[in-house]
Amino acid sequence: MTVAVEFHSVSRHFGPIRAVDGVDLAIEEGSFFAMLGPSGSGKTTCLRLISGFEKPSSGTIRIFGEDVSDTPPNRRNVNTVFQDYALFPHMNVRDNVAYGLMVKGMRRTERLAQAEEMLALVKLEGYGDRKPAQLSGGQRQRVALARALVNRPRVLLLDEPLGALDLKLREAMQDELKALQIRLGLTFVFVTHDQHEALSMADRLAVFNEGKIAQIGTPQEIYDRPRTRFVADFVGSSNVLPPALTRALGGPEAWSSLRPEAVRLVGAGPVTGTVTALRYLGSGTRVMLDTDDGTGIAALVPAGQPLPEEGARVALAFDPAALHVMEGAP
Amino acid sequence: MRSDRGPLSLRLAAIGGLLFLHLPILLIFLYAFTTEEKSYQFPPPGLTTKWFGVALWERPDIWPPLLLSLKVAAISTALALILGTLAAAAMSRARFFGRDQVTLLILLPIALPGVITGMSLRSAFGILDIPFSTWTIVLGHATFCIVIVYNNAVARLRRLSGGILEASADLGANGFQTFRHVLLPNMGSALLAGGMLAFALSFDEVIVTTFTAGQQSTLPIWMLNELVRPRQRPVTNVVAVVVFCATFVPILAAFYLTRGGSETAGSGK
Numbered sequence: 001m002t003v004a005v006e007f008h009s010v011s012r013h014f015g016p017i018r019a020v021d022g023v024d025l026a027i028e029e030g031s032f033f034a035m036l037g038p039s040g041s042g043k044t045t046c047l048r049l050i051s052g053f054e055k056p057s058s059g060t061i062r063i064f065g066e067d068v069s070d071t072p073p074n075r076r077n078v079n080t081v082f083q084d085y086a087l088f089p090h091m092n093v094r095d096n097v098a099y100g101l102m103v104k105g106m107r108r109t110e111r112l113a114q115a116e117e118m119l120a121l122v123k124l125e126g127y128g129d130r131k132p133a134q135l136s137g138g139q140r141q142r143v144a145l146a147r148a149l150v151n152r153p154r155v156l157l158l159d160e161p162l163g164a165l166d167l168k169l170r171e172a173m174q175d176e177l178k179a180l181q182i183r184l185g186l187t188f189v190f191v192t193h194d195q196h197e198a199l200s201m202a203d204r205l206a207v208f209n210e211g212k213i214a215q216i217g218t219p220q221e222i223y224d225r226p227r228t229r230f231v232a233d234f235v236g237s238s239n240v241l242p243p244a245l246t247r248a249l250g251g252p253e254a255w256s257s258l259r260p261e262a263v264r265l266v267g268a269g270p271v272t273g274t275v276t277a278l279r280y281l282g283s284g285t286r287v288m289l290d291t292d293d294g295t296g297i298a299a300l301v302p303a304g305q306p307l308p309e310e311g312a313r314v315a316l317a318f319d320p321a322a323l324h325v326m327e328g329a330p
Numbered sequence: 331m332r333s334d335r336g337p338l339s340l341r342l343a344a345i346g347g348l349l350f351l352h353l354p355i356l357l358i359f360l361y362a363f364t365t366e367e368k369s370y371q372f373p374p375p376g377l378t379t380k381w382f383g384v385a386l387w388e389r390p391d392i393w394p395p396l397l398l399s400l401k402v403a404a405i406s407t408a409l410a411l412i413l414g415t416l417a418a419a420a421m422s423r424a425r426f427f428g429r430d431q432v433t434l435l436i437l438l439p440i441a442l443p444g445v446i447t448g449m450s451l452r453s454a455f456g457i458l459d460i461p462f463s464t465w466t467i468v469l470g471h472a473t474f475c476i477v478i479v480y481n482n483a484v485a486r487l488r489r490l491s492g493g494i495l496e497a498s499a500d501l502g503a504n505g506f507q508t509f510r511h512v513l514l515p516n517m518g519s520a521l522l523a524g525g526m527l528a529f530a531l532s533f534d535e536v537i538v539t540t541f542t543a544g545q546q547s548t549l550p551i552w553m554l555n556e557l558v559r560p561r562q563r564p565v566t567n568v569v570a571v572v573v574f575c576a577t578f579v580p581i582l583a584a585f586y587l588t589r590g591g592s593e594t595a596g597s598g599k
Contacts, residue, residue: 086493100501
């Protein structure tokens, strides 16, 4: 395998703020890599380190093996789809898409032909003469994508590109982006704070917290075996169980996580609790309960199964394989 | 029924105020055509267009001040466009200690009374032994022309989404290409408007000029001197009408260029 982007103990500090703090990562060529984390966790700064708009305070960044510490953004073979699209308001869509080719000195007829081709790829044929202001949010997003792709970057960076779209459009674009990435065989680095988006689209993802990578792995690894309480909590609204409760449920005395869908409610068992709230989700119902030692636990009861009433006493049962003991306690 | 009109008294007051402000301009026009040359008699005893001919053919003293004014305005505007734009670009990008104070210093010349600017410049020229010339006038005018351009440029830069400059670099453009293809087209109308306003302001400036001109006469100063003479007074009005028309067009153009403009502003969102 070829490593497309490599971080070697990269830090970026803004005064006392450690936006990115000692990050190591390797992104494989042709993969869809997601950077997931809450706002302020350092994921966007990492993306800007790859694009070159930020310089590392320490550490080295390599793009296809080449140290890019002193390479300005315009000389890196990576392109970005910006969060607010950043289309050029004074140019029509075709000129926007052809911009990268124009500044490289490509002849007008040739670059406009390539721009049209790219517009067709993102299903915007016939929109070339419009101004960005005349497009919808979803269409602008596609123009931004075409404008980046026309340069045939070796790595495409996407900074929360779907954040401004409504749910339906966002899901459609997720499928399209994924399909496009597979078709072009490009390396995509995708920044998002939406865990569903990251889990469903990425081949591998890094979960960021306070400038550090909390965990890096495939979506399944991260969802099933979160390494820290932060990851368990952020990636899947998982139940985080303190050591005493883990032990009471038959595990070792350590912090552990338990997916809501693995919890069943039964009549009697070693751990009991009181139902505090019911939340109807359509495909099931989320039952919130407090165990007798005061830990809040969520159980996902699939649609069609009997539901307890609020205030009822229930016992917990679960598949022992679903109980995941975490290495990093805090 | 929706009432989007103010009460009658307010409307009358507003109309009265506008008339009070603008009727004198019509009087200037009127007296350019009067047959009476010694005093401004109202109503004029008769109307004639002969003063336009007099101004054009018989008064060579009009031309040097007019040329000087045009030259000063052109140089001041050019200077202001360069320095004002650079200052605006620096201030909108950089975050540094004392930034607000520097902004205040840039804006100060337009808030300061012209007499103060004029006096301070005059004494500075005196101390440094700089003889009065076109350039001393230009220097005085550039102080406030820069502010006009700066204000226009800063307002436009603020509305531009900063992302498009990064997008340009991301797509492979170097600094010059970004300036040429992205920044300039988006700043152009603001700079044009600022330049026109600066030109108009410089063209009719009197106060600072009286302190920095020495023996030279710009057009406004020539007019001021002309008014106290008893002969051919309407010629001054003819010049005033021409100056009015010449400055009104750029100001009007500047107004339309900077109005609205949401389509030239930020993208996205």
